[in-house]
Amino acid sequence: MKYLQDIGSYFLMLKKVFGSFTKTSVLRHLIFKEINDLIVSSLGIVAFISFFVGGVVAIQTALNMDNPIIPDSLIGFATRQSVILEFAPTFISIIMAGKVGSFITSSIGSMRVTEQIDALEVMGINSLNYLVFPKIVALMFYPFVIVLSMFLGVFGGYVAGVYGGFTSSSDFISGVQQDFIPYQLFYAFFKTFVFAFILATVPSWQGFYMKGGSLEVGKASTNSFVWTSVLIIGANYIITQLLLSS
C-alpha cells in the first residue's frame, strides 16, 4: 500500500513541478547553477572512470581471446560495443545516482529540515518548480556527459590495447569502425534521456517528502541511491527489450 502511495505522490509531484512557474530571470540563474553543480562538477569523475574502465574492457577482451582465428580487431569492436551500449549510458548513470542523486536528496532534504522549503511556500513560490524544474533542465545536458564517457571509454581501450601490446593501432581502429549501426547510438541516447529524468526526479522526491531531522536526511540519501539505481536498471531492461529485441 505504501508503495502505491509513494508512486502516486511521485506523479503528483511531477504535476506540481510543471505547475506555477518561477520568474524567468530567477529560473535562468537557477538552471545555470544546477548545470554547474550537477553536470560540470561530474565531468572529472566520469572522465576518470570511463578512461580506465574502457582500458580494462580492452585488456579483458584481449586476455580472453584464446582462439587464433579471432581477429585482433575484436578488441576494438568489443570495447566500442560495451562502452556505447551499456557502460556509458547505464553504469555511469548508476555512478551518477550515487554522486548527483545523493547530492540532490541531501540538499533538498536539508532545506526541508531547516524550514527553507516552508519559507518558499509562505512567500507564495511553487517550491517544487523552484527546486526541481531547474534540475530536470540541467540534466537534459546529461547526454553530453555520456558522449564524453563514450569517447574516453573507447580511447582508454585504445591506449590500454595498443600501448599494452595487445593489439595494433590499425586493428583497434578497424574494430571500432566494424559493423557500426547508428540505430544503437539512438538507443543509447534515448535511454540516457530517460535515466536523466529519473536522476533528476527520484532523488528530488526523496528529499522533498522526507520527514524528520538530519539523521533522516542521511537515510533519504541512501534510499535515493537505491531507488534511483533500481529504476535505472529496470528502465534499462524495458528499453532494451523494446528497442533492440525485434
Added chain:
Amino acid sequence: MIKIEDVHKSFGDEEILKGITTEFDKGKTNLIIGQSGSGKTVLLKCLIGLFKPEQGRIYYEDRAIQDMDDEKQRQLREEIGMLFQGGALFDSMNIEENVMFPLRMFTKQKKADMVDRVNQVLKRVNLENVNKKFPAEISGGMQKRVSIARAIVNKPKFLFCDEPNSGLDPKTATLIDTLIQDITHENNITTIVVTHDMNSVMEIGEKVVLLKQGKLVWQGTNQEIFKTDNEDVTSFVYSSDLFKKIREVQLKEG
C-alpha cells in the same frame, strides 16, 4: 487584522485544534502562547496556509482564505512576512541575496534599487557590513535579524514569527522582541508571534491568546495576564520559579 472562526485541524485521529475563534489586531504584536503540544505552531501554519483546516474560516482583513483560488492565495502570500524558528535562511545565498530574495521574486526593481532597500532593512535590524557573508558565518541572533529583514523587505501587511527568540541568550532575545514590536508599530502591520517565553509576553504582548490542548482558554493583554484568576493562565504563567516568586511578592504586598 486577521480573524479566525471555529478552526479545527486534525492529524489522523488526533484533533490538534478544537475550534479556535479569535481576532488579531492590526498595528499590534499579538502573541499565541501555550505549552509545547498545545497547538500553537499548528495554528500558525493554518494561518499562513501551510496546513489546511478541516473546518472553520480564516479572514485576512475581509478576505476569507478558504474562498481564494491558488492564484489569490499566492498573491496574499506576497503580503506576508514570516520569521521561522530557525531563521530558514537559504544556505546557498549570502545575506544580501537572502534579504533580496522576495524583491527578486515579486518586484521588477533594478538591482541597484533592490540593494538600496536591502541595506535599508539590514540597517533597521542593526546589521551592517554583513552583506557578503553566508548564514553559516554569522551568529544565531544575527541570523534571526537577517530573517526579520527578509520578512519585512517587501513591506508586508502581516508578519508571523514562530518562536523568534528560541535558542538565544536573554539579552539578544529581548533585542529581537523589541525589534519585532518596533517594526509592527512603525509599519502598522498585523504581527502574530508564537512563543512560550513569558519574557516575550511581558515585553511585547499587546494581545495574548493562550492555547491549551488545542483550545483557546484565555485572551487579553500582558497587563491582564497577571491579574486574572483563570487557572489555566496561572498554571502556565507561574510554572517558572521566577514568576512564582514574583507572584509571592505580589501577594505579600497585597
